[in-house]
Amino acid sequence: MLERLKEETLEANLEVVKRGLVLYTFGNASGIDRDAGLVVIKPSGVDYDELKPSHMVVTDMEGNIVEGDLRPSSDLKTHLALYKAFTEIGGVVHTHSEHATAWAQAGRDIPAFGTTHADYFHGPVPCTRPLTDDEVNGEYVLNTGLAIIERFKGIDPLAIPGVLVGGHAPFAWGRTPHDAAHNAVVLEAVAKMAFMTVLLNSECGVTSALLDRHYFRKHGAKATYGQN
Numbered sequence: 718m719l720e721r722l723k724e725e726t727l728e729a730n731l732e733v734v735k736r737g738l739v740l741y742t743f744g745n746a747s748g749i750d751r752d753a754g755l756v757v758i759k760p761s762g763v764d765y766d767e768l769k770p771s772h773m774v775v776t777d778m779e780g781n782i783v784e785g786d787l788r789p790s791s792d793l794k795t796h797l798a799l800y801k802a803f804t805e806i807g808g809v810v811h812t813h814s815e816h817a818t819a820w821a822q823a824g825r826d827i828p829a830f831g832t833t834h835a836d837y838f839h840g841p842v843p844c845t846r847p848l849t850d851d852e853v854n855g856e857y858v859l860n861t862g863l864a865i866i867e868r869f870k871g872i873d874p875l876a877i878p879g880v881l882v883g884g885h886a887p888f889a890w891g892r893t894p895h896d897a898a899h900n901a902v903v904l905e906a907v908a909k910m911a912f913m914t915v916l917l918n919s920e921c922g923v924t925s926a927l928l929d930r931h932y933f934r935k936h937g938a939k940a941t942y943g944q945n
């Protein structure tokens with residue numbers, strides 16, 4: 718089971734490279750074996766070209782290394798926080814994909830301008846709020862999972878399987894590492910389409926309101942809210 722999870726997690730890491738979502742060692746993917754209480758995550762700073770299943774780091778839910786000779790990703794705390802808060806997810810992927818990162822740096826939710834977005838994200842993709850000075854010096858900056866969990870109060874993480882960490886970059890998740898990588902790829906695609914949509918028609922927020930009323934309700938989305 719654990720060996721298979723290492724392979725699946727490696728495949729998720731390599732998928733986001735294959736789709737052009739990460740440069741060099743940016744980003745990281747992880748998977749969880751909830752029965753064993755173990756998380757498998759990409760090692761920190763290792764070039765994807767050299768990555769092997771045996772390089773993957775295994776930790777318990779508190780981040781203690783159970784298996785592996787390399788340091789776990791610097792985003793481990795965020796992955797662990799999301800697994801504890803979103804109990805139905807089985808994989809998390811973090812990238813610095815260009816368009817989603819641009820929306821994150823702009824501090825804006827990605828509006829749902831069309832069904833391409835709405836088929837995967839049943840609402841605007843939320844962006845976390847800017848951190849206060851105290852938070853920048855505290856745990857929040859090391860564990861962006863806390864900001865994500867705060868932003869997802871009242872939002873079903875499986876209805877909207879992705880987020881923009883303000884000033885940083887996107888995280889996506891799913892029931893498996895493969896699903897998480899898939900959602901990360903689609904998140905970048907809808908971020909790019911939304912960016913171009915705004916350039917083509919700055920008044921296009923009307924579409925988003927129509928989608929919000931009709932499309933999401935039809936799909937039983939549990940959360941809709943305004944854009945910031």
Ligand SMILES: O=C(CO)[C@@H](O)[C@@H](O)COP(=O)(O)O
Nearest residue numbers: 742743744745761762790791
């Ligand atoms: O953006 C960040 C730091 O949060 C990471 O995605 C990136 O530097 C990759 O770090 P790791 O190699 O996973 O430790």
